[in-house]
Amino acid sequence: MTPGPTPVPPEVLLAQGSPIVYHRGPGFGRVLREVTEGLQWIYQTKNDIVTFTCSGTGGMESAVVNCFSPGDRVLVVSVGNFGTRFKKICEAYGLDVKLLEYEWGKTAKAADVQAALEPGIKGVLIQHSETSTGVINDIEPIAAVVREHPALFVVDSISGVGGAPLKVDEWGIDVAIGGSQKALMGSPGIAFIAVSEAAWAAHANATLPRFYWDWTAVKKAYERPEPETPYTPAVHLYMGLAEAIGLLREEGLENAYKRHAVLSRATKAGVQALGLDLFGEDVERAVCVTAVKSPEGVDGDKLTALIRAKYGIIFAPGQDVLKGKIFRIGHVGYFERADILQALAVLELALEELGYPVKRGDAVAAAEEVFTQAG
Amino acid sequence: MTPGPTPVPPEVLLAQGSPIVYHRGPGFGRVLREVTEGLQWIYQTKNDIVTFTCSGTGGMESAVVNCFSPGDRVLVVSVGNFGTRFKKICEAYGLDVKLLEYEWGKTAKAADVQAALEPGIKGVLIQHSETSTGVINDIEPIAAVVREHPALFVVDSISGVGGAPLKVDEWGIDVAIGGSQKALMGSPGIAFIAVSEAAWAAHANATLPRFYWDWTAVKKAYERPEPETPYTPAVHLYMGLAEAIGLLREEGLENAYKRHAVLSRATKAGVQALGLDLFGEDVERAVCVTAVKSPEGVDGDKLTALIRAKYGIIFAPGQDVLKGKIFRIGHVGYFERADILQALAVLELALEELGYPVKRGDAVAAAEEVFTQAG
Known part of the structure; x- marks a missing residue:
């Protein structure tokens, strides 16, 4: 009964205990296509999905290093431990962090975000579900506020997506980060990110250093005739995640x-x-x-x-x-x-x-x- | 018959298809202890082992960002595709790369490394097994040459370790990078790194930005009464890797x-x-x-x-x-x-x-x- 990794259904265990498919070619291509389309369905988005073999934290770091440049000013909205983590990641990369911090247990308010959104802020980073306190931020009105401002809206929904509604396109979320191991019922080890056109545009000019986390490398590998990842993925976990998404599709x-x-x-x-x-x-x-x-x-x-x-x-x-x-x-x-x-x-x-x-x-x-x- | 991911033995598949253990506490602690001690045995080292949920490339990137600072001059010895990758990672982080490049198919020579080792070089990065050409560099004499110079010796042995001898302590390798999915017979998704005292000392002063890849965070989590990873690991892959290491121990x-x-x-x-x-x-x-x-x-x-x-x-x-x-x-x-x-x-x-x-x-x-x- 922990907030993740949660138990893994037998169907998923069976998939990740099956003989491995080769990661270049049609076998893995089919798995990756299933995972990508399934994640678009869960995120309710037409945006591109990029995935990484890593924990959710790696997905958060990928968002930071792909969207911003050294010294960029960002607004981190923190309601707990994972808000603090966003702040630490941003600071590790030399971003100029403005912190809108709530007492643990509180939820973020759209009006506060609006008041904090001064000119020059390039991104707003927030949790959907803050695992440390259990609270779920009301993302829709906050998104509406951020949309009126030229900042990217980056939402960590690692413990939220699939469990609580998150409408990426309708609400206007530029970067949505999720993990395989929570509501999706997969095993931990895959982070996935929905990337809007505005986020791709920001990415094109973002100069923070990155190699493994580079979204362009992922997108390029996905666009091969049989989609691949740029570096060897955790093949078995993708096989399991495809199965887990199938279970969610059955459930609706x-x-x-x-x-x-x-x-x-x-x-x-x-x-x-x-x-x-x-x-x-x-x-x-x-x-x-x-x-x-x-x-x-x-x-x-x-x-x-x-x-x-x-x-x-x-x-x-x-x-x-x-x-x-x-x-x-x-x-x-x-x-x-x-x-x-x-x-x-x-x-x-x-x-x-x-x-x-x-x-x-x-x-x-x-x-x-x-x-x-x-x- | 590809050079990885290689087939996964049924014992390993069974382990990674078993109910998940919680990643905080004695269950996972036991797995992580087994994996760590097993990797020290395989590397023939008393050095610390850090592991990451990622591909081998992530392990290579972790070596670069943990050991060096912006502008540091390093010598990359390249005999193929993965040598080129080391160069790209170093350049992505603004290191000053001196390249000792061989035609694909050649092996690196200790005398060439010696000649290239000019003052000011902070690290020498090389492949043990270069998967793109199949060649295995003769690491021992190259290590002897690097030991005479105040540079860290960083060896990517992702497709070598466990398949070809690599004596980390005897040869004096500061950073040895391996992956779960080659000779070790695990499933892909875990990279592991043996870190010498000299590498830890370099790490303490290294200022390249990092968060997920930070070795100190890993070491700190490992030192808890029940060893953990700082962020949710690919638990099932660790369970599988522990089993795979058990098979190698049986074989010798x-x-x-x-x-x-x-x-x-x-x-x-x-x-x-x-x-x-x-x-x-x-x-x-x-x-x-x-x-x-x-x-x-x-x-x-x-x-x-x-x-x-x-x-x-x-x-x-x-x-x-x-x-x-x-x-x-x-x-x-x-x-x-x-x-x-x-x-x-x-x-x-x-x-x-x-x-x-x-x-x-x-x-x-x-x-x-x-x-x-x-x-």
Whole structure:
């Protein structure tokens, strides 16, 4: 029950345990075409997709080094750990970072972004789903504000895409970054980026140094008669991702969004039924990860350690400033209703063991009510 | 029969098709410890190992950005396509590259490196096994020359390590770069680097920009009570690589070297028995890939295409300046004697079909002789 890597469906495991296809030629070409078209469908975009063998962080770095030049001024909107990471990446490459920073748990506001968007800002970088706090930023109105300004809009949706709506073309997102290992139910190791025409135009003039991350090299390799990557890809992970996308296609995007929303509502109802408080703003939008305040007298780290050791279920502890103060239940990716019921049941037992008063079954019952209502 | 990614043994496929372990904590910690210790064994080194989720090229880039500063003068020794790649990476980051370039097919000479090593050169970058031509550079005497000079010695052994001897500590290699997908029999997607004390010292003062590739971040994450990577790794590929290293441990390193040498000799004897000429210098050292000159009247690209289409066996064509002029038979990694016999047999049929006079069975018989002699 961590916010990624999430469990991997057997169909995907089977694909990545199958004999390898050669990475030059029709075998891998077919896989890459399937992955690319599937990602365009999930992103709801006609923009180009580039992919890399790396973690989501590599995808974030690729966005920075492909779009900007040394000294460029950018606005980083941070609501948690991954916002801080965007800032660090930008600073590592000598960008001039203006930081719009919120307290962890808050969501970003379009009006604040508008106020911060002074002339000369070349890019706005933000998280869609901020994994460290579980909050999901309301990207649509923020995109509307950024569109009125000549800055690229760069959205890290690594733990969001496929779990929460993200309409790249309709909203006007220039660079959308995703990862294989969250809502997409693939194994970790592939980052993918949707690149708008404006982002390609910026890229053409961007002078930050890059080699492995270079988008032009990827695009050129994709345009061969049988699409390839410029350097040897993690072939098996692409084979698995193609399978995972197939599963999402069967389910349907709206159904996947709905599944995530129902699992989220049930989780939240369950923990609240135990008298626990949710952490973060706009919790009804936090469909990928539920962050819960550790109750008085219970250390969140001890709680997650106990649940892991005794029941083999992994909740994520709080990071950084929230260490011990919250715990996080991920429900993005390959999770179903029974997983939530199980997680809430072991939470009841563990809380009781740590001395927090629990009426056994309350959390589970509350979740069951949500599922029954959802049909 | 390409020089990578090579086939993946069933044990490795099974591991990477198994349920995923969480990347923070004891499950992945055990995998990462196994991988790290195994790689130290294969590299014959006590140096630190850092790993990345990426292709071998990413590993090469990590060496450049972690060891050098803008404007640093480096000596790139190039004997083919991957030498050119080292040059391009260095230039992308604004290094001052002195190029010692050999005609494709030649091997590098220690005396030439010595002559090129002028004061002020901060690093020497070279391939161990140059996949594009099949040649393997004699690293030991070159290392001896570089050791007399205050430059870091950076060796790309992506297609060499595990297939041909590489004694990192004994020879004095500061940075050795390898990949999961060649002699190690893993799936592609992990690069690993052995880093000497001198390389760490250089790294501490190196100012090229980096984030994902930063060695310090990797080292810090490895030093946690349960070793981790700083960003989500390709967990399944690490699980597979641990299994692959286990297979190599069972075989023994010297036996693996011997296996590669015997397969190489048999392949070379086979193609020569058909009257074909080997390509490249010091062919007896070229134990990972055999490069063969396309005979008069036969286009190497057509030959490899025919073999792939009609027999489902993939030989690698020539790259760049050698396109059509050579073809390459890889025998690095998960190959055994029967694979070589099969490859030579289909080569006989395909050459005959393209009008080259073949006495059927000659190539296979010559290889059989080598195997019989080897016992």
